[in-house]
Amino acid sequence: MKTSGLTELEAVLSVARHRSFRAAANELSVSTSALSHAIAALEARIGVRLFNRTTRSVSLSEAGAQFVQNIAPALSTIRDALEQAGSFRDTPSGTLRINTSVGAAHQAMPLFIAFLKRYPDMKLDIVTEGRLIDIVVEGFDAGIRLLETVPQDMIAVPFGDRQRFAVVGSPAYFEQHKPPRAPADLATHRCIRSRMPSGSIYQWEFERHGESIRIDGDGALTLDEPGMMLTAARAGIGLAYLTEWNVAADLEAGALVRVLEDWTPPLDGLCLYYPGRRHVPAGLRALTHMIREYADANRKHPAPKKKRRKVNSKT
Structure with a gap:
């Protein structure tokens, strides 16, 4: 990785942003070793360590954090100038x-x-x-x-x-469970719970005639990806709460059945x-x-x- 000037600085910002040499190398389309050598050369030239490295983590040093804070606005201005010229x-x-x-x-x-x-x-x-x-x-x-x-x-x-959200379950599930007519009925159903990226459990949202309700349903399965929730719902594990876009094909094919439709207004x-x-x-x-x-x-x-x-x- 041949580096000079702006290229070196962009490399520092990328590593700082990702906290990973590998992820930064992928973003910059260079090898991890080339990026590591380039950063090490810059650190040697300016005489300070910008990153604290271990076999498992990468973090900014105190000097590195100050360096990134100083160069980021300047690089943004330079990028804007290049874009404007282009x-x-x-x-x-x-x-x-x-x-x-x-x-x-x-x-x-x-x-x-x-x-x-x-x-x-x-x-x-x-x-x-x-x-x-x-x-x-x-x-x-x-x-x-x-x-x-x-x-x-x-x-x-x-x-x-x-877009709208939809509560769906398989025909086999509804052979064993009476379809809910209101959000409160979900208390007697198995719900496929959704974990947010923050780690919190996603609450199902309902609204009708000015009344808003959030439900944290009970269930044996918690997932964090819509495709897996669809698979579980098709298998009759419980009810899922997903966008219409996610469930449209299954509803049309009859693989899933929708309930509580009048409680999910469009967004x-x-x-x-x-x-x-x-x-x-x-x-x-x-x-x-x-x-x-x-x-x-x-x-x-x-x-x-x-x-x-x-x-x-x-x-």
């Missing part, structure tokens, strides 16, 4: 780093593919995780999440249909969001323009504007 190209180029959830990434995949076909000089680096993060601190250009989970200080560009759909700063990279502007095209082409019934509410949800 905006005079006929077509955008470069890499957009986008943070999203697995479910949202699947739903946005047709859009990503269309974007790359339209702009062959662009690259997309999509990182999926359940937890909501600060995309600025973590070094992402943008994120894709449910609109209602996006921080108020971000610029949000909605796309896609409004605003997905959106691309990014920080409100003066300069937006050309690639992000192009993606935003395509999303607006996509939204206009696929809009069926415009949803009424409403105040965002805080939701306990993951997509």
Whole structure:
């Protein structure tokens, strides 16, 4: 890994962000050993250790934390200047780093593919995780999440249909259990519980006629991935609470049966969001323009504007 100037500094920020040489090397498309040697050479040149390394962990030293705090704003300014200069190209180029959830990434995949076909000089680096993060601190250009989970200080560009959650179980399960007619009836049912990235148990949310209820159902199985919850629900282990997008195919095929539908009102759909700063990279502007095209082409019934509410949800 040949390093000089900005490349070395970007390497330091990547290792600091990931707390891992391997993850940083993957992000920078270099070998782990090359990255390690480059960081060691920089530390030798400036005469301080930036990272504390063990066989199991990597952490910033006190000097390293101060170094990162000092260089991060300057590098952000330089990146913006480079992006701004590049905006005079006929077509955008470069890499957009986008943070999203697995479910949202699947739903946005047709859009990503269309974007790359339209702009062959662009690259997309999509990182999926359940937890909501600060995309600025973590070094992402943008994120894709449910609109209602996006921080108020971000610029949000909605796309896609409004979404609903669904409570589902297998036909075999309902042969043994009477379908619930209200959320309170879930107390007598087995629920497939969902663990959030924070470690807390996800509470099922219901709303009807102005009444809001959250249920922490009892069950023998706790999972943290929608695909596994679907498998368990199909097998009759219990009821699952997932997005309509996750369960649509199973409902159509009759593999799952939906209940409590009148207790799950629609939520605003997905959106691309990014920080409100003066300069937006050309690639992000192009993606935003395509999303607006996509939204206009696929809009069926415009949803009424409403105040965002805080939701306990993951997509």
